[in-house]
Amino acid sequence: GENVEQHPSTLSVQEGDSAVIKCTYSDSASNYFPWYKQELGKGPQLIIDIRSNVGEKKDQRIAVTLNKTAKHFSLHITETQPEDSAVYFCAASIWDKLVFGAGTILRVKS
Amino acid sequence: NAGVTQTPKFQVLKTGQSMTLQCAQDMNHEYMSWYRQDPGMGLRLIHYSVGAGITDQGEVPNGYNVSRSTTEDFPLRLLSAAPSQTSVYFCASRGPPTNEKLFFGSGTQLSVL
Numbered sequence: 001g002e003n004v005e006q007h008p009s010t011l012s013v014q015e016g017d018s019a020v021i022k023c024t025y026s027d028s029a030s031n032y033f034p035w036y037k038q039e040l041g042k043g044p045q046l047i048i049d050i051r052s053n054v055g056e057k058k059d060q061r062i063a064v065t066l067n068k069t070a071k072h073f074s075l076h077i078t079e080t081q082p083e084d085s086a087v088y089f090c091a092a093s094i095w096d097k098l099v100f101g102a103g104t105i106l107r108v109k110s
Numbered sequence: 111n112a113g114v115t116q117t118p119k120f121q122v123l124k125t126g127q128s129m130t131l132q133c134a135q136d137m138n139h140e141y142m143s144w145y146r147q148d149p150g151m152g153l154r155l156i157h158y159s160v161g162a163g164i165t166d167q168g169e170v171p172n173g174y175n176v177s178r179s180t181t182e183d184f185p186l187r188l189l190s191a192a193p194s195q196t197s198v199y200f201c202a203s204r205g206p207p208t209n210e211k212l213f214f215g216s217g218t219q220l221s222v223l
Contacts, residue, residue, distance in 0.1 A: 001169070004152075006152070009150070032210055034210070034211075034212075036212075041216075041217075042216060042217075043114075043200050043202075043214030043215055043216050043217055044153070044200070044212075044214050045214070046211050046212065049210070049211070089152055089153065093210065096141065096158060096160055096166070097155055097158070097168060097169075098143075098155065098212065099155070099169070100145075100152040100153040100154070101152055102150055102151055102152040103150075103152050
């Protein structure tokens with residue numbers, strides 16, 4: 001089955017700096033790659049997603065890139081703010097199953 | 111619109127006890143799923159359903175049962191709880207118009223002693 005690896009497990013950045021989280025997936029049939037943000041005590045919320053026929057997608061300070069050949073995708077957050085501090089999960093979808101990475105704890109220091 | 115509602119929020123069980131985690135959604139979503147979240151392991155899919163009367167196994171189905179008799183409800187049953195089932199459980203649903211976007215509940219924190 002699909003396996004998703006996510007790095008790093010923790011990331012500390014200074015407010016205003018950029019943050020990058022990387023994921024790799026194993027099944028070339030996966031065609032949908034969302035990113036979720038989880039704040040303390042809450043369920044994850046979708047922040048951005050990308051399909052396999054697109055190489056890059058941007059939404060304000062957040063962008064996602066996908067390299068299908070290498071089977072990896074990345075989340076980029078620019079101009080980080082304290083409210084960006086949370087756990088971020090990448091995922092890959094094959095048929096009706098969404099497989100998540102282990103998560104990245106992002107801390108933005110002000 | 112309440113979204114995805116999970117009950118209870120917290121539960122403590124003794125080994126061998128049974129219980130049902132409740133999940134209800136009011137968005138008329140066909141797809142519903144259960145995940146468990148453990149430190150360092152992300153979210154792992156337990157069971158999912160693509161519509162009333164249809165269920166299927168995810169990555170870690172052992173020890174859990176599900177049924178889907180209505181579109182709104184998708185309960186998760188632990189038949190004989192084990193300490194390895196101590197975790198945070200999330201229910202999620204998706205459907206039109208956002209289709210692939212999963213909406214998560216706020217979770218149930220379960221401890222099995």
